[in-house]
Protein backbone atom coordinates (compact mmCIF):
# COMPACT_ATOMS: atom_id res chain seq x y z
CA UNK A 1 0.00 0.00 0.00
CA UNK A 2 1.55 3.33 1.05
CA UNK A 3 4.83 2.21 2.58
CA UNK A 4 7.25 5.09 2.07
CA UNK A 5 8.44 6.77 5.28
CA UNK A 6 7.13 10.30 5.88
CA UNK A 7 9.42 12.99 4.50
CA UNK A 8 11.53 14.76 7.09
CA UNK A 9 11.08 18.55 7.02
CA UNK A 10 13.12 20.77 9.32
CA UNK A 11 12.08 24.38 8.65
CA UNK A 12 13.86 25.51 11.85
CA UNK A 13 17.24 24.94 10.14
CA UNK A 14 17.10 28.58 9.06
CA UNK A 15 17.87 29.32 12.72
CA UNK A 16 14.96 31.77 12.87
CA UNK A 17 11.27 31.66 13.76
CA UNK A 18 9.29 33.93 11.46
CA UNK A 19 5.64 34.75 11.02
CA UNK A 20 5.66 35.40 7.30
CA UNK A 21 4.25 34.08 4.04
CA UNK A 22 7.26 31.86 3.23
CA UNK A 23 5.66 30.67 -0.01
CA UNK A 24 7.59 28.37 -2.37
CA UNK A 25 6.30 27.73 -5.87
CA UNK A 26 5.26 24.09 -6.13
CA UNK A 27 7.07 22.34 -8.93
CA UNK A 28 9.50 25.22 -9.42
CA UNK A 29 11.25 26.46 -6.30
CA UNK A 30 13.46 24.23 -4.18
CA UNK A 31 12.32 23.88 -0.57
CA UNK A 32 15.44 23.97 1.65
CA UNK A 33 15.99 21.59 4.58
CA UNK A 34 14.10 18.56 3.13
CA UNK A 35 15.12 14.99 3.97
CA UNK A 36 17.87 13.50 6.14
CA UNK A 37 20.53 15.51 4.26
CA UNK A 38 18.52 18.72 4.69
CA UNK A 39 18.97 19.66 1.04
CA UNK A 40 16.87 21.78 -1.32
CA UNK A 41 14.16 19.76 -3.06
CA UNK A 42 11.62 20.87 -5.66
CA UNK A 43 8.30 19.40 -4.62
CA UNK A 44 5.24 19.22 -6.84
CA UNK A 45 2.74 17.16 -4.84
CA UNK A 46 -0.34 18.33 -2.94
CA UNK A 47 -1.12 15.10 -1.09
CA UNK A 48 1.44 12.90 0.64
CA UNK A 49 0.44 9.27 0.89
CA UNK A 50 2.97 7.45 3.07
CA UNK A 51 3.04 4.86 5.81
CA UNK A 52 1.39 7.28 8.27
CA UNK A 53 -1.82 6.93 6.25
CA UNK A 54 -3.60 4.52 8.65
CA UNK A 55 -2.70 6.76 11.58
CA UNK A 56 -4.36 9.76 9.89
CA UNK A 57 -7.47 7.82 8.98
CA UNK A 58 -7.75 6.46 12.52
CA UNK A 59 -7.46 9.93 14.03
CA UNK A 60 -9.86 11.52 11.54
CA UNK A 61 -12.38 8.72 12.09
CA UNK A 62 -12.23 9.31 15.87
CA UNK A 63 -12.85 13.05 15.37
CA UNK A 64 -15.71 12.23 12.99
CA UNK A 65 -17.36 9.99 15.59
CA UNK A 66 -16.76 12.41 18.47
CA UNK A 67 -18.20 15.59 16.98
CA UNK A 68 -17.86 16.12 13.23
CA UNK A 69 -19.69 19.45 13.44
CA UNK A 70 -16.82 20.93 15.49
CA UNK A 71 -14.34 20.29 12.69
CA UNK A 72 -16.14 21.03 9.44
CA UNK A 73 -18.52 23.49 7.87
CA UNK A 74 -19.38 25.65 4.89
CA UNK A 75 -20.13 29.38 4.67
CA UNK A 76 -21.75 30.32 1.37
CA UNK A 77 -19.60 28.04 -0.79
CA UNK A 78 -20.53 28.52 -4.46
CA UNK A 79 -21.16 25.45 -6.64
CA UNK A 80 -18.38 26.71 -8.96
CA UNK A 81 -15.72 26.75 -6.26
CA UNK A 82 -16.95 23.48 -4.73
CA UNK A 83 -16.74 21.81 -8.10
CA UNK A 84 -13.29 23.20 -8.93
CA UNK A 85 -11.80 22.32 -5.55
CA UNK A 86 -13.40 18.91 -5.01
CA UNK A 87 -12.62 17.77 -8.56
CA UNK A 88 -9.02 18.84 -8.00
CA UNK A 89 -8.86 16.96 -4.67
CA UNK A 90 -10.35 13.75 -6.09
CA UNK A 91 -8.15 13.81 -9.21
CA UNK A 92 -4.93 14.74 -7.43
CA UNK A 93 -5.42 12.25 -4.59
CA UNK A 94 -5.98 9.45 -7.10
CA UNK A 95 -3.05 10.49 -9.31
CA UNK A 96 -0.54 10.22 -6.51
CA UNK A 97 -1.82 6.94 -5.10
CA UNK A 98 -0.33 4.35 -7.43
CA UNK A 99 -3.78 2.98 -8.22
CA UNK A 100 -4.91 2.53 -4.60
CA UNK A 101 -7.36 5.41 -5.04
CA UNK A 102 -9.25 5.87 -8.30
CA UNK A 103 -11.51 8.61 -9.66
CA UNK A 104 -13.28 8.65 -13.00
CA UNK A 105 -15.08 11.98 -12.58
CA UNK A 106 -18.04 10.34 -10.88
CA UNK A 107 -16.94 7.36 -8.77
CA UNK A 108 -14.18 7.50 -6.16
CA UNK A 109 -12.83 4.17 -4.93
CA UNK A 110 -10.37 3.61 -2.09
CA UNK A 111 -8.90 0.09 -2.25
CA UNK A 112 -7.08 0.56 1.08
CA UNK A 113 -10.10 1.70 3.11
CA UNK A 114 -12.54 -0.46 1.19
CA UNK A 115 -15.17 2.05 0.24
CA UNK A 116 -16.53 3.48 -2.97
CA UNK A 117 -19.02 6.27 -3.64
CA UNK A 118 -20.43 8.36 -6.45
CA UNK A 119 -19.65 12.04 -5.88
CA UNK A 120 -21.22 15.19 -7.29
CA UNK A 121 -18.40 17.72 -6.91
CA UNK A 122 -20.65 20.63 -7.91
CA UNK A 123 -23.40 20.11 -5.36
CA UNK A 124 -21.47 18.05 -2.83
CA UNK A 125 -23.58 14.90 -2.84
CA UNK A 126 -22.28 11.44 -1.90
CA UNK A 127 -24.38 8.62 -3.32
CA UNK A 128 -24.24 4.83 -3.46
CA UNK A 129 -21.67 4.53 -0.67
CA UNK A 130 -20.56 0.93 -0.37
CA UNK A 131 -18.05 -0.68 1.97
CA UNK A 132 -16.00 -3.71 0.86
CA UNK A 133 -13.27 -5.88 2.27
CA UNK A 134 -9.84 -4.15 2.28
CA UNK A 135 -6.74 -3.92 4.50
CA UNK A 136 -7.90 -0.80 6.41
CA UNK A 137 -11.66 -1.30 6.10
CA UNK A 138 -12.23 -1.69 9.89
CA UNK A 139 -11.00 1.90 10.45
CA UNK A 140 -14.02 3.41 8.72
CA UNK A 141 -16.54 0.56 8.67
CA UNK A 142 -19.02 2.48 10.87
CA UNK A 143 -18.66 5.89 9.21
CA UNK A 144 -21.11 7.61 6.91
CA UNK A 145 -19.67 10.71 5.21
CA UNK A 146 -22.09 13.63 5.27
CA UNK A 147 -21.07 15.16 1.93
CA UNK A 148 -18.42 14.99 -0.80
CA UNK A 149 -15.97 17.25 1.07
CA UNK A 150 -16.31 14.99 4.11
CA UNK A 151 -15.80 11.85 2.04
CA UNK A 152 -12.71 13.20 0.27
CA UNK A 153 -11.31 14.60 3.51
CA UNK A 154 -11.59 11.18 5.13
CA UNK A 155 -9.63 9.67 2.22
CA UNK A 156 -6.78 12.18 2.52
CA UNK A 157 -4.17 12.58 5.25
CA UNK A 158 -4.35 16.34 4.69
CA UNK A 159 -6.88 18.68 6.22
CA UNK A 160 -8.75 20.84 3.71
CA UNK A 161 -9.76 24.51 3.75
CA UNK A 162 -11.30 26.59 0.99
CA UNK A 163 -10.92 30.35 0.71
CA UNK A 164 -13.21 32.52 -1.41
CA UNK A 165 -12.77 36.08 -2.55
CA UNK A 166 -14.85 38.75 -4.17
CA UNK A 167 -13.45 40.38 -7.32
CA UNK A 168 -14.05 43.79 -5.73
CA UNK A 169 -11.99 42.81 -2.68
CA UNK A 170 -12.52 40.82 0.50
CA UNK A 171 -12.03 37.16 1.27
CA UNK A 172 -13.38 34.58 3.67
CA UNK A 173 -12.85 30.97 4.77
CA UNK A 174 -15.69 29.33 2.88
CA UNK A 175 -15.29 25.66 3.84
CA UNK A 176 -13.28 23.67 6.35
CA UNK A 177 -12.65 19.97 6.86
CA UNK A 178 -9.94 20.19 9.51
CA UNK A 179 -9.79 17.06 11.65
CA UNK A 180 -6.20 17.51 12.90
CA UNK A 181 -6.20 21.14 14.07
CA UNK A 182 -3.19 22.37 16.03
CA UNK A 183 -4.93 23.95 19.06
CA UNK A 184 -7.46 25.97 17.08
CA UNK A 185 -11.16 25.63 16.60
CA UNK A 186 -12.39 25.49 12.98
CA UNK A 187 -15.73 26.96 14.11
CA UNK A 188 -13.94 30.20 15.04
CA UNK A 189 -12.41 30.52 11.56
CA UNK A 190 -15.30 29.66 9.24
CA UNK A 191 -16.61 32.75 7.44
CA UNK A 192 -13.73 34.95 8.67
CA UNK A 193 -11.24 36.79 6.48
CA UNK A 194 -7.48 36.24 6.35
CA UNK A 195 -6.75 38.98 8.86
CA UNK A 196 -9.33 37.79 11.40
CA UNK A 197 -8.15 34.18 11.04
CA UNK A 198 -4.55 35.18 11.75
CA UNK A 199 -5.24 37.81 14.43
CA UNK A 200 -4.40 35.41 17.32
CA UNK A 201 -0.99 34.60 15.80
CA UNK A 202 1.63 36.57 17.78
CA UNK A 203 3.55 38.86 15.44
CA UNK A 204 1.12 38.47 12.54
CA UNK A 205 0.71 42.26 12.09
CA UNK A 206 3.17 42.72 9.18
CA UNK A 207 1.86 39.61 7.38
CA UNK A 208 -1.74 40.68 7.89
CA UNK A 209 -0.94 44.09 6.44
CA UNK A 210 -0.23 42.34 3.13
CA UNK A 211 -3.35 40.14 3.26
CA UNK A 212 -4.99 41.39 0.02
CA UNK A 213 -1.77 40.74 -1.91
CA UNK A 214 -1.35 37.28 -0.33
CA UNK A 215 -4.90 36.21 -1.08
CA UNK A 216 -4.54 37.49 -4.63
CA UNK A 217 -1.32 35.49 -5.09
CA UNK A 218 -2.93 32.37 -3.68
CA UNK A 219 -5.95 32.58 -6.01
CA UNK A 220 -4.27 33.81 -9.18
CA UNK A 221 -0.66 32.63 -9.03
CA UNK A 222 0.90 29.52 -7.55
CA UNK A 223 0.36 26.74 -6.56
CA UNK A 224 2.50 27.23 -3.47
CA UNK A 225 3.79 25.24 -0.54
CA UNK A 226 4.65 26.65 2.91
CA UNK A 227 5.54 25.29 6.34
CA UNK A 228 4.76 25.98 9.99
CA UNK A 229 6.54 24.31 12.90
CA UNK A 230 6.57 23.98 16.67
CA UNK A 231 7.51 21.68 19.53
CA UNK A 232 4.76 19.52 21.04
CA UNK A 233 4.60 17.20 24.03
CA UNK A 234 2.29 14.73 22.30
CA UNK A 235 2.19 13.02 18.93
CA UNK A 236 -1.60 13.32 18.78
CA UNK A 237 -2.79 14.70 15.45
CA UNK A 238 -6.07 16.16 16.70
CA UNK A 239 -5.57 19.08 19.07
CA UNK A 240 -9.05 20.52 18.74
CA UNK A 241 -9.65 22.65 21.85
CA UNK A 242 -12.83 20.64 22.54
CA UNK A 243 -11.21 17.21 22.08
CA UNK A 244 -10.04 15.28 25.14
CA UNK A 245 -6.77 16.88 26.26
CA UNK A 246 -3.38 15.35 25.59
CA UNK A 247 -0.18 16.11 27.51
CA UNK A 248 0.54 18.87 24.99
CA UNK A 249 -0.23 22.27 26.54
CA UNK A 250 -1.56 20.66 29.71
CA UNK A 251 -0.71 22.93 32.67
CA UNK A 252 1.39 20.33 34.48
CA UNK A 253 3.44 19.24 31.44
CA UNK A 254 7.17 20.02 31.51
CA UNK A 255 9.80 19.38 28.85
CA UNK A 256 11.01 15.79 28.62
CA UNK A 257 13.25 14.93 25.64
CA UNK A 258 11.81 11.42 25.47
CA UNK A 259 8.24 12.68 25.12
CA UNK A 260 8.86 15.71 22.92
CA UNK A 261 8.03 15.98 19.24
CA UNK A 262 8.71 18.35 16.40
CA UNK A 263 5.40 19.12 14.68
CA UNK A 264 5.73 20.50 11.17
CA UNK A 265 2.77 21.41 9.02
CA UNK A 266 3.24 21.23 5.26
CA UNK A 267 0.63 23.44 3.67
CA UNK A 268 -0.21 23.81 -0.01
CA UNK A 269 -2.24 26.48 -1.75
CA UNK A 270 -3.87 25.94 -5.15
CA UNK A 271 -5.91 28.68 -6.77
CA UNK A 272 -8.98 28.41 -8.98
CA UNK A 273 -9.15 31.88 -10.58
CA UNK A 274 -12.30 31.11 -12.58
CA UNK A 275 -14.09 30.12 -9.38
CA UNK A 276 -12.61 32.98 -7.32
CA UNK A 277 -11.09 30.82 -4.63
CA UNK A 278 -8.35 28.51 -3.47
CA UNK A 279 -7.73 25.22 -1.75
CA UNK A 280 -5.48 25.21 1.32
CA UNK A 281 -4.22 21.81 2.51
CA UNK A 282 -2.56 21.12 5.85
CA UNK A 283 -0.52 17.97 6.46
CA UNK A 284 1.00 17.57 9.93
CA UNK A 285 4.28 15.69 10.38
CA UNK A 286 5.14 14.66 13.92
CA UNK A 287 8.72 13.49 14.55
CA UNK A 288 10.30 12.45 17.85
CA UNK A 289 12.41 15.47 18.79
CA UNK A 290 15.51 13.36 19.47
CA UNK A 291 15.41 12.11 15.87
CA UNK A 292 14.71 15.54 14.40
CA UNK A 293 17.80 17.04 16.05
CA UNK A 294 20.08 13.99 16.19
CA UNK A 295 22.82 16.01 14.48
CA UNK A 296 24.26 18.60 16.92
CA UNK A 297 24.21 21.23 14.17
CA UNK A 298 20.46 20.73 13.89
CA UNK A 299 19.99 20.99 17.64
CA UNK A 300 21.98 24.24 17.54
CA UNK A 301 19.74 25.59 14.75
CA UNK A 302 16.59 24.73 16.72
CA UNK A 303 17.95 26.43 19.85
CA UNK A 304 18.87 29.49 17.79
CA UNK A 305 15.43 29.58 16.16
CA UNK A 306 13.63 29.27 19.50
CA UNK A 307 15.74 32.14 20.86
CA UNK A 308 14.45 34.42 18.09
CA UNK A 309 10.86 34.09 19.34
CA UNK A 310 9.42 37.07 21.17
CA UNK A 311 7.85 36.35 24.60
CA UNK A 312 4.42 36.71 22.93
CA UNK A 313 5.38 34.12 20.32
CA UNK A 314 6.68 31.74 23.01
CA UNK A 315 3.30 32.05 24.73
CA UNK A 316 1.32 31.68 21.47
CA UNK A 317 3.22 28.50 20.62
CA UNK A 318 2.45 27.00 24.06
CA UNK A 319 6.13 26.96 25.01
CA UNK A 320 6.18 28.98 28.25
CA UNK A 321 6.46 25.95 30.61
CA UNK A 322 8.70 24.05 28.19
CA UNK A 323 11.25 26.54 26.94
CA UNK A 324 13.75 26.57 29.83
CA UNK A 325 14.04 22.77 29.85
CA UNK A 326 14.00 22.55 26.07
CA UNK A 327 16.79 25.10 25.61
CA UNK A 328 18.89 23.55 28.39
CA UNK A 329 18.57 20.14 26.75
CA UNK A 330 19.39 21.48 23.26
CA UNK A 331 22.46 23.31 24.60
CA UNK A 332 23.56 20.11 26.31
CA UNK A 333 23.26 17.91 23.21
CA UNK A 334 25.17 20.40 21.08
Ligand code: HEM
Nearest residue numbers: 019020021161163173184189197200201214218228229280
Ligand atom coordinates in the same frame (compact mmCIF):
# COMPACT_ATOMS: atom_id res chain seq x y z
C1 HEM B 1 -1.09 32.74 2.00
C2 HEM B 1 -1.70 31.96 2.81
C3 HEM B 1 -1.37 31.82 4.26
C4 HEM B 1 -0.27 32.24 4.95
C5 HEM B 1 0.95 32.95 4.41
C6 HEM B 1 -0.49 31.87 6.34
C7 HEM B 1 0.41 32.10 7.35
C8 HEM B 1 0.27 31.70 8.65
C9 HEM B 1 1.27 31.84 9.67
C10 HEM B 1 2.65 32.45 9.49
C11 HEM B 1 0.76 31.33 10.81
C12 HEM B 1 1.46 31.22 12.16
C13 HEM B 1 2.11 29.85 12.21
C14 HEM B 1 2.77 29.53 13.52
O1 HEM B 1 2.09 28.98 14.41
O2 HEM B 1 3.98 29.75 13.66
C15 HEM B 1 -0.57 30.87 10.51
C16 HEM B 1 -1.43 30.32 11.43
C17 HEM B 1 -2.71 29.93 11.11
N1 HEM B 1 -3.27 29.92 9.86
FE1 HEM B 1 -2.50 30.61 8.16
N2 HEM B 1 -1.69 31.26 6.46
C18 HEM B 1 -2.26 31.22 5.22
C19 HEM B 1 -3.48 30.70 4.89
C20 HEM B 1 -4.35 30.22 5.79
C21 HEM B 1 -5.67 29.75 5.47
C22 HEM B 1 -6.27 29.70 4.08
C23 HEM B 1 -6.24 29.35 6.61
C24 HEM B 1 -7.63 28.84 6.67
C25 HEM B 1 -8.18 28.27 7.66
C26 HEM B 1 -5.27 29.55 7.67
C27 HEM B 1 -5.46 29.26 8.99
C28 HEM B 1 -4.54 29.44 9.99
C29 HEM B 1 -4.82 29.16 11.36
C30 HEM B 1 -6.12 28.62 11.91
C31 HEM B 1 -3.68 29.47 12.07
C32 HEM B 1 -3.53 29.36 13.57
C33 HEM B 1 -4.32 30.50 14.16
C34 HEM B 1 -4.64 30.30 15.61
O3 HEM B 1 -3.75 29.88 16.36
O4 HEM B 1 -5.77 30.58 15.99
N3 HEM B 1 -4.15 30.07 7.15
N4 HEM B 1 -0.84 31.12 9.19
